[in-house]
Amino acid sequence: xxxxxxxxxxxxxxxxxxxxxxxxxxxxxxxxxxxxxxxxxxxxxxxxxxxxxxxxxxxxxxxxxxxxxxxxxxxxxxxxxxxxxxxxxxxxxxxxxxxxxxxxxxxxxxxxxxxxxxxxxxxxxxxxxxxxxxxxxxxxxxxxxxxxxxxxxxxxxxxxxxxxxxxxxxxxxxxxxxxxxxxxxxxxxxxxxxxxxxxxxxxxxxxxxxxxxxxxxxxxxxxxxxxxxxxxxxxxxxxxxxxxxxxxxxxxxxxxxxxxxxxxxxxxxxxxxxxxxxxxxxxxxxxxxxxxxxxxxxxxxxx
Numbered sequence: 001x002x003x004x005x006x007x008x009x010x011x012x013x014x015x016x017x018x019x020x021x022x023x024x025x026x027x028x029x030x031x032x033x034x035x036x037x038x039x040x041x042x043x044x045x046x047x048x049x050x051x052x053x054x055x056x057x058x059x060x061x062x063x064x065x066x067x068x069x070x071x072x073x074x075x076x077x078x079x080x081x082x083x084x085x086x087x088x089x090x091x092x093x094x095x096x097x098x099x100x101x102x103x104x105x106x107x108x109x110x111x112x113x114x115x116x117x118x119x120x121x122x123x124x125x126x127x128x129x130x131x132x133x134x135x136x137x138x139x140x141x142x143x144x145x146x147x148x149x150x151x152x153x154x155x156x157x158x159x160x161x162x163x164x165x166x167x168x169x170x171x172x173x174x175x176x177x178x179x180x181x182x183x184x185x186x187x188x189x190x191x192x193x194x195x196x197x198x199x200x201x202x203x204x205x206x207x208x209x210x211x212x213x214x215x216x217x218x219x220x221x222x223x224x225x226x227x228x229x230x231x232x233x234x235x236x237x238x239x240x241x242x243x244x245x246x247x248x249x250x251x252x253x254x255x256x257x258x259x260x261x262x263x264x265x266x267x268x269x270x271x272x273x274x275x276x277x278x279x280x281x282x283x284x285x286x287x288x289x290x291x292x293x294x295x296x297x298x299x300x301x302x303x
């Protein structure tokens with residue numbers, strides 16, 4: 001029986017085993033095809049990794065990963081940890097007979113956090129890959145929508161008239177990205193005007209610009225209501241893609257635009273009412289329909 005060989009096949013894996021009694025050598029095939037002859041026993045662990053296309057997950061618990069492997073595997077197991085040091089890893093998915101480039105699913109808890117994910121493969125010879133020292137990839141689960149913290153003005157309190165462009169700021173609870181032209185409807189008298197988005201995408205603070213037009217009036221400029229901020233076909237989202245909640249503080253309340261400054265909008269020219277001369281003929285009194293500010297010290301005006 002010296003140098004006699006044998007050939008066998010595993011019922012579970014479908015792989016072939018070939019041996020030489022005389023040489024005491026055995027060979028396990030890497031595929032479900034008969035090996036050409038006795039060889040070296042496979043004792044080398046596989047090398048695997050996964051990659052994640054997305055940076056964020058804003059709904060659900062399923063993460064799609066793509067497998068990279070250097071050899072045929074009998075199985076691969078995915079693990080996650082909420083620590084970059086991979087402490088207390090948890091299994092999040094196992095796949096039998098995976099192939100290179102295959103999409104694998106890792107199921108995580110329904111808890112917002114950063115998840116660090118890695119793979120451990122087992123080859124057809126039963127060699128198990130060692131757990132890595134760092135994650136293959138990571139993803140942030142964030143399902144919380146940004147909200148408005150406050151609206152405010154940085155303009156000086158006082159009078160503003162036609163052509164002025166007092167900015168209207170809205171500050172969110174986190175950094176937001178803007179597309180299109182969101183707007184805020186301002187309370188400006190008979191015709192309400194819009195403050196149009198101007199800048200701030202990529203920060204928590206957005207800048208809207210209101211241009212004062214003829215006929216606008218307000219004793220203390222504010223927006224019309226808590227729903228005055230609208231998307232106007234655009235979007236306001238956080239990094240994870242969560243759509244912002246657009247509710248503004250109630251007009252006149254703490255953190256509202258009107259409460260931050262007193263911007264008086266006056267675009268109506270004053271009108272003459274009457275004039276009278278004193279008995280001495282030295283004093284001329286002119287009455288206007290509103291309070292005036294004299295430009296010299298030689299005359300006084302009244303309303």
